[in-house]
Amino acid sequence: MPLVPSYIYLASRSPRRRELLRQIGVHFEVLTFRGGERGEDADVNETPYTNEDVERYVVRLALTKAESGIRRLQWRHLPPAPMLAADTTLELDGEIIGKPADAADAAAILRRLSGRSHRILTAVAISNGSRTRYRLNVSDVRFRTLGDTEIRHYADSGEPMDKAGAYGIQGRAAMFIEEIRGSYSGIMGLPLFETAELLKEFDYPLI
Template sequence: MTHKFIYLASQSPRRRQLLEQLGVRYELLLPGPEEDAEAIEAVLPGEAPADYVQRVTALKLDAAVVRHAQRRLAPAPILCSDTTVALGPRIYGKPADAQDAARMLAELAGREHQVLTAVALQADGQRLAALSVSRVRFGPITPAQIAAYVASGEPLGKAGAYGIQGPVAQYVENLDGSYTGIMGLPLFETAGLLRAAGVLG
């Protein structure tokens, strides 16, 4: 079945921008005030980063499918995605505040970490999913540089307290994987799911 547009169940402006890069038409399908998005993102004890990001994405998609039905919207595929940063087994979600952001960046400085982005698409009663795993190495970052970056406000609301497309790029010594995946929506994997669902040619 061919679809003219999809629903994007994400608040992220970067994901919107990346979908536009693919030329995909979308409508936002965002949670209402009654939905507890933070509860969905809670980490289970001992959960591995890849298991965590895929589970959270599936839960976000479950919630979006219910929302779509409750709002009696026109049928179309629903896309969800979630990104997490991991240093070994430790999961770095969105920082709670500026102090938490500074702590995360200090721990990531001078080391290699993983960025995992899971994507899930519900289309015609079928669920398709993919996982992108990238490795990023930061060079040294001084406390003054961390303080200046945190003061800019950019780390807040971002997994691992940074956005690869922002000023933090000056500290990225090496990147192995998907740049768009690190931004929040791996376009290679996402395009594959959209093709399978008849959205892209």
Template sequence: MRPLVLASASPRRAELLRQMGLSFTVLPVDVDETPRPDEPAVTYVERLAREKANVGFARAEHPDCLVIGSDTSVVLAGAILGKPRTIADAAAMLAGLSGQTHKVMTAVALAGGHGCFARLVVTDVRFRVLSDVEIDAYCQTGEPMDKAGAYGIQGKGGIFVDGLWGSYSAVVGLPLDATAALLTEAGEPVWMHWNQSGDEPL
């Protein structure tokens, strides 16, 4: 496989790539995540994924590498919920999500010598009604502070979810099926590299 690079510092995305049986290097990148005026959420999420992948490809040491960029946004009634800046901000986000169905939009982009291609995955997630006490307790754990929408479905925040329609891995931060499809389209189907990544044959 051509060298694979993950343009993200997210341990969750790295774990999902390892789950796919892939070997890769991590190259965190910084891009301006400010939404543009009147920018729809679907456009915003895909734009950031592409920007991360392209910046990573420009910085990568190997000219023949493939670079994965991804972005996840929680969208409630059309409003993008980013990462909370304070505990009070996190509590307000969680109170807004309580008892509601929201959308988790995750885009994944693959950049290389072939250009940059992206896919968007939208998942509906429903929260049960949350009490003020448990919102406060969750915020005090610190878990919400680096996560879009102020919760991590793969962590303690998973107890708030009572319904999900779509891709669980996309809610965590990287849609496995869409990522595999992009790699296949780039001539690097994931399954061809499973045993090369150190997996023992069944």
């Protein structure tokens, strides 16, 4: 009989994903990276492939992160456990919009989102080395019309800098959002329904 995992690894440095996993009672260890590696996406090519649509893009990144995490466990001779990874991106007019390069880029992105609807896509993947599974969550978000002053102040606050689409729903940008259709946790970066379904597939005891 296979052993029931008592914890998982999280292949992400995102504090929001850690918070969401704790919310549903998941015990996890964050997979850290040694010097010389460029953070959580060191092995992941985040440049979209030619003609790659946003759904395939975000799924590809989540799967690659999970499988890369498993390889690190093996390299470092760490105890085996399921590896969870996720990727979140924003899509507007068919364009993939990632994290802003600087405050000016964040402001430019927010001006494009002002008064319009966009999609937030989060893919979550789990691998145990022998099998890998994923789920995709897609949510629609509508911004009210934003003024230039509030865009500038928000961009200068630093909050947009590590977030796909240059905003975080759990922060100050919540006051920009007129309507959401989908998953609040998915917009934050880890859709909890899909995550729980995946954890069940790997026999992780949630309740």
